[in-house]
Amino acid sequence: MTLLRTALIFTLLNLTIHTQGKNPDASDVSAAIVPGGIAIFALLTNPTMYDAYVQSGTSDAGKIELRDESNKVTNNLTIPAYGSVELKAGGPVVLITELKGQPKAGDTINLKLMTDGGVAIAIAAVVK
Numbered sequence: 001m002t003l004l005r006t007a008l009i010f011t012l013l014n015l016t017i018h019t020q021g022k023n024p025d026a027s028d029v030s031a032a033i034v035p036g037g038i039a040i041f042a043l044l045t046n047p048t049m050y051d052a053y054v055q056s057g058t059s060d061a062g063k064i065e066l067r068d069e070s071n072k073v074t075n076n077l078t079i080p081a082y083g084s085v086e087l088k089a090g091g092p093v094v095l096i097t098e099l100k101g102q103p104k105a106g107d108t109i110n111l112k113l114m115t116d117g118g119v120a121i122a123i124a125a126v127v128k
Helices: 002-019
Strands: 025-034 037-046 052-059 063-067 077-079 083-087 093-097 108-115 120-126
Touching: 037 077, 037 108, 037 120, 052 063, 077 083, 093 108
Parallel strands: 025 120
Antiparallel strands: 025 037, 037 083, 037 093, 052 077, 052 108, 063 093, 108 120
16 A cells, blocks of 8 residues: 555656646747737647636737637636637637737737736747
């Protein structure tokens, strides 16, 4: 019984060590000029065992708005535990409004999305 308990504790500690340092991130990123601003499209992935909630963001291009599937401003976007959420047209999306300049195709838009756990997801999206 002691051997089994020791093995279980070792396994749990090993799992904890291997998952440390992994945070939500973004891939397959792009941007598009849309009425009202710049839409940011991406796949947000969460490798942790807890849901992550994107609650805000910053960008030197303008103001960040989080939009839900019905295109309404929302307080957060959920990235499920061990899962992902796709930011896309007709789905949840990040919209940059109150633009500080007029972007054009090929420009890179830099932004950071902040989660409820204080994790910053850095995104560099090229306007298509």
